[in-house]
Amino acid sequence: MKKFFKVKTIDQALEYTGQFPCMAPENISLTESVGRILAEDIQSDIDLPDFSRSIMDGYAVRGSSTFGAGEGNPAYLNVTGTVSMGHKPDFSVGPGEAVRISTGGMLPPDADSVVMIEHTEAIDDATIEVYRSVAPGHNMVAVGEDIKKGDLILRSGKKIRPQEAGMLAALGKDTVKVYKMPLIGIISTGDEVVAVHESPGPGQIRDVNTHTLSGLIEELGARAVSFGIVGDDYTALLTKSAKALAQCDMVLVSGGSSVGARDFTIDVITALEDSEIFFHGISISPGKPTILAKIQNKAFWGLPGHVVSAMVVFHRIVKPFIEHVSGRADDHAEKIRLKATLSRNLPSAQGRVDFIRIRLKQNGGVLWAEPILGKSGLISTMVKADGLIEIGMNTEGLDEGTQVEVILV
Amino acid sequence: MKKFFKVKTIDQALEYTGQFPCMAPENISLTESVGRILAEDIQSDIDLPDFSRSIMDGYAVRGSSTFGAGEGNPAYLNVTGTVSMGHKPDFSVGPGEAVRISTGGMLPPDADSVVMIEHTEAIDDATIEVYRSVAPGHNMVAVGEDIKKGDLILRSGKKIRPQEAGMLAALGKDTVKVYKMPLIGIISTGDEVVAVHESPGPGQIRDVNTHTLSGLIEELGARAVSFGIVGDDYTALLTKSAKALAQCDMVLVSGGSSVGARDFTIDVITALEDSEIFFHGISISPGKPTILAKIQNKAFWGLPGHVVSAMVVFHRIVKPFIEHVSGRADDHAEKIRLKATLSRNLPSAQGRVDFIRIRLKQNGGVLWAEPILGKSGLISTMVKADGLIEIGMNTEGLDEGTQVEVILV
Numbered sequence: 056m057k058k059f060f061k062v063k064t065i066d067q068a069l070e071y072t073g074q075f076p077c078m079a080p081e082n083i084s085l086t087e088s089v090g091r092i093l094a095e096d097i098q099s100d101i102d103l104p105d106f107s108r109s110i111m112d113g114y115a116v117r118g119s120s121t122f123g124a125g126e127g128n129p130a131y132l133n134v135t136g137t138v139s140m141g142h143k144p145d146f147s148v149g150p151g152e153a154v155r156i157s158t159g160g161m162l163p164p165d166a167d168s169v170v171m172i173e174h175t176e177a178i179d180d181a182t183i184e185v186y187r188s189v190a191p192g193h194n195m196v197a198v199g200e201d202i203k204k205g206d207l208i209l210r211s212g213k214k215i216r217p218q219e220a221g222m223l224a225a226l227g228k229d230t231v232k233v234y235k236m237p238l239i240g241i242i243s244t245g246d247e248v249v250a251v252h253e254s255p256g257p258g259q260i261r262d263v264n265t266h267t268l269s270g271l272i273e274e275l276g277a278r279a280v281s282f283g284i285v286g287d288d289y290t291a292l293l294t295k296s297a298k299a300l301a302q303c304d305m306v307l308v309s310g311g312s313s314v315g316a317r318d319f320t321i322d323v324i325t326a327l328e329d330s331e332i333f334f335h336g337i338s339i340s341p342g343k344p345t346i347l348a349k350i351q352n353k354a355f356w357g358l359p360g361h362v363v364s365a366m367v368v369f370h371r372i373v374k375p376f377i378e379h380v381s382g383r384a385d386d387h388a389e390k391i392r393l394k395a396t397l398s399r400n401l402p403s404a405q406g407r408v409d410f411i412r413i414r415l416k417q418n419g420g421v422l423w424a425e426p427i428l429g430k431s432g433l434i435s436t437m438v439k440a441d442g443l444i445e446i447g448m449n450t451e452g453l454d455e456g457t458q459v460e461v462i463l464v
Numbered sequence: 465m466k467k468f469f470k471v472k473t474i475d476q477a478l479e480y481t482g483q484f485p486c487m488a489p490e491n492i493s494l495t496e497s498v499g500r501i502l503a504e505d506i507q508s509d510i511d512l513p514d515f516s517r518s519i520m521d522g523y524a525v526r527g528s529s530t531f532g533a534g535e536g537n538p539a540y541l542n543v544t545g546t547v548s549m550g551h552k553p554d555f556s557v558g559p560g561e562a563v564r565i566s567t568g569g570m571l572p573p574d575a576d577s578v579v580m581i582e583h584t585e586a587i588d589d590a591t592i593e594v595y596r597s598v599a600p601g602h603n604m605v606a607v608g609e610d611i612k613k614g615d616l617i618l619r620s621g622k623k624i625r626p627q628e629a630g631m632l633a634a635l636g637k638d639t640v641k642v643y644k645m646p647l648i649g650i651i652s653t654g655d656e657v658v659a660v661h662e663s664p665g666p667g668q669i670r671d672v673n674t675h676t677l678s679g680l681i682e683e684l685g686a687r688a689v690s691f692g693i694v695g696d697d698y699t700a701l702l703t704k705s706a707k708a709l710a711q712c713d714m715v716l717v718s719g720g721s722s723v724g725a726r727d728f729t730i731d732v733i734t735a736l737e738d739s740e741i742f743f744h745g746i747s748i749s750p751g752k753p754t755i756l757a758k759i760q761n762k763a764f765w766g767l768p769g770h771v772v773s774a775m776v777v778f779h780r781i782v783k784p785f786i787e788h789v790s791g792r793a794d795d796h797a798e799k800i801r802l803k804a805t806l807s808r809n810l811p812s813a814q815g816r817v818d819f820i821r822i823r824l825k826q827n828g829g830v831l832w833a834e835p836i837l838g839k840s841g842l843i844s845t846m847v848k849a850d851g852l853i854e855i856g857m858n859t860e861g862l863d864e865g866t867q868v869e870v871i872l873v
C-alpha cells in the first residue's frame with residue numbers, strides 16, 4: 056500500500072499560494088466590472104466634486120448674512136437670481152443676498168453655504184425671511200470633499216463592489232483594467248461514476264462533485280469547465296489531465312487522491328512534465344487525501360472523492376489559491392466569520408483539524424450552531440448545513456456553549 | 465412646496481412586498497443553476513445511494529466475523545473475491561469470509577460492514593488477518609442513508625447553492641425549474657448629470673447611481689438594464705418611465721423623489737395608468753425621500769439621488785422586494801448579521817432610523833465597527849465602508865462598546 060507523504064497542516068498548505076502566478080490583466084467595460092478584481096491602482100485626476108454643490112433645495116448665501124437669525128428674529132435677504140442646474144452661475148452672492156438653488160446645483164462665487172427652503176419664507180419675489188442661521192460649509196459639498204485630485208482611491212487587487220463601480224463612474228473610467236478570470240478545469244474520477252443524465256446501473260452513482268465544485272468556483276468569480284468523468288485508469292487520467300492543464304489555469308481532480316490501488320492522481324502528476332508535488336495529505340478531517348502539485352506553473356489538485364470532503368477542502372484550502380490567482384489582494388470583510396454558540400458537546404481527535412457541518416438557529420437572542428452529523432459522502436448533510444466550524448488540532452473537543460466561528464457554505 | 469405624505473417606518477414599508485407577483489418559472493440546465501431560485505419542490509424518486517456503498521478501501525465482511533479481533537488476537541478471514549467498481553457483485557459474503565472492496569464499491573449481499581485495509585494484513589492470496597473488529601454498518605453507507613425515496617429534499621423558493629446543485633445532480637435532474645430572473649430598469653435623473661464617458665462641464669457631475677444600483681441588482685441575481693439619464697423634465701421622465709415599465713419587471717428612478725420643484729417622480733407615477741402610491745417617505749436617514757408605487761402590478765421606486773442614500777435604501781428596503789419578486793422564500797443564513805463592537809459614541813435623532821457607514825477592524829480579539837462620517841452624497845465613504853449599522857428609531861444614540869449588527873455592503 057502506498058502512503059501519504061508530505062502531510063501538511065492547513066497553514067503550511069496555504070503557504071504555497073505564492074508559488075502560483077496571478078492572471079494577466081484585461082480591459083473590460085465598467086458595466087461588467089462588479090465582482091471582478093482591479094488590476095491597476097486608481098488615482099484620481101480630478102477633484103470630486105470639482106465645484107461646490109448644494110445638497111439641499113434652498114438658497115445659496117454667505118453664511119454671515121444669516122448669523123443671529125432665528126424663529127423670532129428672521130434675517131431678510133434679497134433674492135438676486137436662480138442657479139441653473141448643470142451650469143455655472145454667472146453672478147455672485149453678496150452680503151444680504153440669496154440665490155435660489157436646487158440639490159446638486161453649483162454654488163455661485165462667494166456663496167459659502169445653503170439655507171434649506173424649509174427654513175425660509177418668501178415675502179415677495181425678491182425677498183425671503185430666513186429662520187435659521189447657517190455656518191459656512193453648511194448644506195453643501197466643497198470642492199474635493201469626496202475625492203481630492205491625486206488621491207490614491209483604489210488599489211490593484213481590490214474586488215470591485217457596487218460602490219467601487221460607482222467611484223470608477225464618478226472618475227470617468229468607462230473601461231477598467233481587471234485580472235482575467237481564471238479558468239478552472241474539473242475532472243471527476245471513478246469507475247462507478249456516471250453523468251447526471253445517465254441512469255446509474257447497479258453499483259453506480261451520478262457525478263456530484265463536478266456540480267458542487269463548478270458552483271463553488273463560479274461563486275468565487277472564476278470560470279469552471281468540466282472535463283467529464285474518467286474511470287480509474289492511469290492512462291485515461293493522464294491524457295485528460297494533460298488536456299485540462301493545456302486549456303486551464305488550474306485543475307481540480309476529484310477522487311483518486313488517496314493511497315489505494317485505484318488512486319492514480321499522484322502517479323499522473325509524477326508522469327506529467329515540469330511537475331512538483333507540494334503536499335499529499337492535509338491534517339484535517341474530512342479532507343485528508345488532498346494533493347497539491349505545481350505543474351507547468353499551474354496548481355493541480357487532487358481532491359477527495361467524498362462530496363463533503365471535497366467541499367470542505369475547497370472552502371478552506373482551494374479558495375485562497377483561486378483568490379490569489381485571480382489577483383485578489385484586498386483585506387475584505389468577507390474573511391470575517393460569523394460567531395455562534397455551539398448547541399452541544401463535540402468530541403474531536405487530536406492531531407488534526409476537524410470540520411463539523413452546522414445549521415444556524417436563532418433562539419432566545421442567541422445564534423446557535425447545531426452540529427449536523429453524518430458521513431462525508433452524504434450530500435444531504437451539506438444541503439442541511441449553513442456552515443462549517445473548525446475544531447483546532449490540539450483540542451480534544453468543544454463543550455456546549457463554546458463560541459465558534461462559522462464558515463458560511 | 466409639496467410635502468411628503470404616507471411616510472412609513474421600515475417595517476411598514478416592507479409589508480408591501482406581498483403586493484407584487486413572483487416571476488414566472490423557466491427550465492434551465494443544471495450547470496447554470498447555482499445562484500438561481502428553485503421554482504418547484506424536489507422530492508426524491510430514488511433512494512440515495514440505492515445500494516450499500518463502501519466508504520473505505522478494504523474488505524467487505526459480516527461484522528460478526530471480526531467480533532473480538534484485536535492487535536494481539538487477529539481474526540483470520542478467507543478472501544473469496546473482489547468487488548468490481550460500478551458493478552453488482554455476483555457473490556455473497558459468508559461467515560469468516562472477506563471480499564476486497566474499494567471506496568465507493570457496492571457491498572455484496574450479506575456483507576454488513578467494511579474493514580479498513582489499514583487494519584488488516586494479507587497472509588497469503590486467500591487469507592487476511594484483521595486487527596480491529598467492525599460493527600455492522602461500519603465504513604459503509606446504507607441504502608437511503610443520504611436520501612430516502614419519497615423524501616421532500618428541497619422546497620420551491622430555495623436559492624440553489626453548490627450543494628443543492630450537487631443534490632440535484634445526485635437525483636439526476638439535469639434540467640431544473642427556476643424562477644426567471646427579474647429585469648430591473650434603472651433611470652437616473654438630473655439636469656446636472658452626464659454619462660460616464662462624457663466630460664462634465666461646469667456644474668455637471670457623472671452618473672454614479674446607475675452603476676452602484678446595477679451592481680447591487682446583479683449581486684442579488686437579478687438583471688439590470690439602464691435607461692440612461694433623464695433631465696429634470698416631467699414629460700421626458702414620463703416617457704422614459706413608461707418605456708422602462710413596458711420592458712422590465714421593476715423600475716428604479718434615482719433622483720427626483722423628494723418634494724422640491726424639480727422632483728417629478730411622484731407626478732409621473734400619478735400620471736401613469738393603473739398606479740397606486742404605497743408610500744412617499746421612509747423614516748430613515750439617509751434615504752427619507754423614497755417612493756414606492758405599484759404600477760401595472762410592478763414595483764416602481766423613486767430613490768434618493770444622493771449616492772449613499774440610494775445604496776442604504778437599496779440594501780434595507782429594495783432588496784427584500786427584489787428577493788420576493790425573484791421567488792426567494794428560504795430562511796437563509798445570509799440574513800444573519802455579523803456582530804461588532806462600536807468604537808465610539810454615536811448620536812442619533814429620535815423618530816427615525818439612522819444608518820451609519822462603518823469600517824470593520826479586528827483588534828485585540830474584538831471586531832470593531834468604526835463609524836465613517838461624511839455626507840450622503842460622498843461615494844468615497846461607501847468605498848471605505850465594510851457595512852452599515854442601524855440606530856433604532858427610539859434610540860437617542862449608541863455608546864462606545866455597544867454590540868451592533870452589521871449589514872455588509
